[in-house]
Amino acid sequence: MFLASIEVLDVDICVQLADKFVARTRASADLKEIMPYLNGMFRSSVYNHGDGSIRFTNDGIEYTIINDQVNIAKFSNRTELYELLDWLKDLINDTYESRSEMTPLYARRKPVPVFFIYNLLPKTNCQRCGERTCMAFAARVNKLEAGIDACPLLFEPEYDASRSKLEGALG
Amino acid sequence: MTHPTPLYLDNAATSYPKPDAVYASVIKYMRENGASPGRGNYARALEADRLVYEARKAIASLLGAPRPSQVIFTCNATESINIALKGYLRQGDRVLTTGYEHNAVARPLKKLEDQRRIQVDRVPCTAEGALDMESVKAKLQDGVRLLAVSHASNVIGCVTPLEELVAAAHERGAAVLADAAQTAGAYPVDVTAVPVDMLAFTGHKGLLGPTGTGGLYLRKGLELSTLKEGGTGGMSLSPFPPDDPPDRYEAGTMNISGIAGLRASAQYLLDIGVDAVRAHEARLSGLLLDGLESVPKLTCYGPRSAENRIGLVSFNIEGHDPHKVSMRLDRDYGIMVRSGLHCAPEAHRLLGTAPIGAVRASIGYFNQPSDIERFVGALGEIASLPPD
Ligand SMILES: Cc1ncc(COP(=O)(O)O)c(C=O)c1O
Numbered sequence: 001m002f003l004a005s006i007e008v009l010d011v012d013i014c015v016q017l018a019d020k021f022v023a024r025t026r027a028s029a030d031l032k033e034i035m036p037y038l039n040g041m042f043r044s045s046v047y048n049h050g051d052g053s054i055r056f057t058n059d060g061i062e063y064t065i066i067n068d069q070v071n072i073a074k075f076s077n078r079t080e081l082y083e084l085l086d087w088l089k090d091l092i093n094d095t096y097e098s099r100s101e102m103t104p105l106y107a108r109r110k111p112v113p114v115f116f117i118y119n120l121l122p123k124t125n126c127q128r129c130g131e132r133t134c135m136a137f138a139a140r141v142n143k144l145e146a147g148i149d150a151c152p153l154l155f156e157p158e159y160d161a162s163r164s165k166l167e168g169a170l171g
Numbered sequence: 172m173t174h175p176t177p178l179y180l181d182n183a184a185t186s187y188p189k190p191d192a193v194y195a196s197v198i199k200y201m202r203e204n205g206a207s208p209g210r211g212n213y214a215r216a217l218e219a220d221r222l223v224y225e226a227r228k229a230i231a232s233l234l235g236a237p238r239p240s241q242v243i244f245t246c247n248a249t250e251s252i253n254i255a256l257k258g259y260l261r262q263g264d265r266v267l268t269t270g271y272e273h274n275a276v277a278r279p280l281k282k283l284e285d286q287r288r289i290q291v292d293r294v295p296c297t298a299e300g301a302l303d304m305e306s307v308k309a310k311l312q313d314g315v316r317l318l319a320v321s322h323a324s325n326v327i328g329c330v331t332p333l334e335e336l337v338a339a340a341h342e343r344g345a346a347v348l349a350d351a352a353q354t355a356g357a358y359p360v361d362v363t364a365v366p367v368d369m370l371a372f373t374g375h376k377g378l379l380g381p382t383g384t385g386g387l388y389l390r391k392g393l394e395l396s397t398l399k400e401g402g403t404g405g406m407s408l409s410p411f412p413p414d415d416p417p418d419r420y421e422a423g424t425m426n427i428s429g430i431a432g433l434r435a436s437a438q439y440l441l442d443i444g445v446d447a448v449r450a451h452e453a454r455l456s457g458l459l460l461d462g463l464e465s466v467p468k469l470t471c472y473g474p475r476s477a478e479n480r481i482g483l484v485s486f487n488i489e490g491h492d493p494h495k496v497s498m499r500l501d502r503d504y505g506i507m508v509r510s511g512l513h514c515a516p517e518a519h520r521l522l523g524t525a526p527i528g529a530v531r532a533s534i535g536y537f538n539q540p541s542d543i544e545r546f547v548g549a550l551g552e553i554a555s556l557p558p559d
């Protein structure tokens with residue numbers, strides 16, 4: 001097995017969100033080799049080949065990996081942390097197993113400009129995405145903190161064209 | 172008189188013996204770790220966290236639960252059922268249940284009848300525990316919010332047709348709480364295949380763990396009001412319990428020594444497989460039912476076939492007080508069985524054995540066919556004694 005375990009080194013409260021936690025953990029293997037594959041997998045990923053680091057968000061949880069160090073942020077309790085570590089370990093091992101069929105992505109993704117995103121949104125400010133305005137939502141999508149699937153209007157037929165443009169731009 | 176080798180046949184009360192790994196794990200945790208999980212961040216506390224997580228994960232996979240965080244640890248099935256009923260039911264709710272529930276279900280429901288004016292209705296069933304499904308469906312029409320049933324009766328031994336009940340309840344908008352105290356670990360339970368909303372289990376019976384362990388499986392997205400509030404290790408600034416399971420329901424330092432043992436027993440069961448345990452116990456139950464049939468003046472209660480029952484049989488010998496039968500078995504034969512009402516008076520009413528009850532023999536994974544022979548032989552001798 002490529003990655004046998006991930007050990008938790010520290011758990012602390014999250015400075016951004018009072019009811020969430022962050023953890024520092026250490027993987028039993030250096031994860032550098034797998035990063036270009038993870039980079040291709042997560043829309044939100046920010047990969048730095050030189051540093052051997054990658055950051056991505058999945059289901060509201062933030063992952064930062066530097067060599068064998070894995071930092072996880074915004075989880076709710078320690079049980080969830082271990083569930084996430086199990087998930088990550090399986091993902092890394094599965095990726096490693098099937099890496100010959102995958103294309104590694106070495107490039108750093110460029111953020112899509114806020115205004116470009118905003119222009120393609122329905123601009124109703126209906127707040128169904130949980131943001132106060134379409135502009136606020138666009139800013140979150142730009143920072144990769146939200147995905148366009150949070151805007152239900154975009155999935156109505158009249159926005160099909162805008163949606164596919166957004167999907168194209170966001171990768 | 173020489174003392175006979177003890178033979179324990181009260182596994183429905185609590186299982187004995189436990190797999191060796193259970194004793195070893197409890198001691199290992201207590202001697203070598205000893206830290207409280209979910210709180211500190213020194214290495215040992217984090218190790219204790221991992222231990223509790225591994226226990227949760229093993230239990231989740233035994234129950235077919237998708238995620239470990241859906242398993243809440245409690246100190247036994249009774250606590251789990253109390254959390255479920257008192258956390259779910261609201262003023263004036265209607266509840267449907269069976270006529271063979273353990274007091275762990277019946278008494279909290281009684282209390283809620285008085286306190287929250289809930290209305291409790293019971294499904295008619297036969298003395299063999301067979302439920303009238305037509306009646307279940309008819310009674311569910313009346314805006315029932317919860318169906319609370321044991322997965323198997325600890326007196327009659329019958330297995331409840333959970334799958335049919337869950338389908339009928341969900342079709343009519345009622346949630347289902349299953350009391351799996353008698354089944355978890357000894358009889359297949361799968362909350363994904365049979366999507367109950369809540370499932371209470373105890374750690375010390377079929378799951379082969381220490382007493383003082385148990386838990387509640389909660390369907391994803393189902394949030395209950397809490398039975399107890401207190402420290403959960405995290406989010407301490409908030410005056411309220413956290414929203415997320417399992418911490419929401421686990422205030423206070425948990426029974427981690429017990430959980431260390433439960434982790435080992437759950438792993439033991441995962442290794443051998445619950446199906447293998449079930450097959451072994453069903454075989455012994457078959458031998459037991461056949462053997463009891465050969466004892467004169469003995470009446471067995473519950474389903475005739477070992478297929479439809481868990482590894483226990485309740486019975487009486489005509490002219491013999493059940494209490495005295497169990498005393499004699501212990502004193503003269505070294506055999507431990509339980510007599511009386513087994514905390515389930517409703518089941519005994521159904522059997523017509525209230526108020527004196529019956530004798531109940533219950534099998535465990537470590538029993539062998541020779542144990543059954545020895546037990547049946549002893550009963551034959553007792554039955555031939557003059558009546559009390
Ligand atoms: C059907 C049933 N429900 C609930 C319980 C309660 O279990 P515990 O005593 O572990 O809380 C038992 C056993 O005592 C039982 O047999």
Ligand code: SF4
Pocket residue numbers: 121122123124125126127128129130131132133134137150151152153154
């Ligand atoms: S849901 Fe879509 S349309 Fe509504 S405010 Fe959010 S981004 Fe704008």
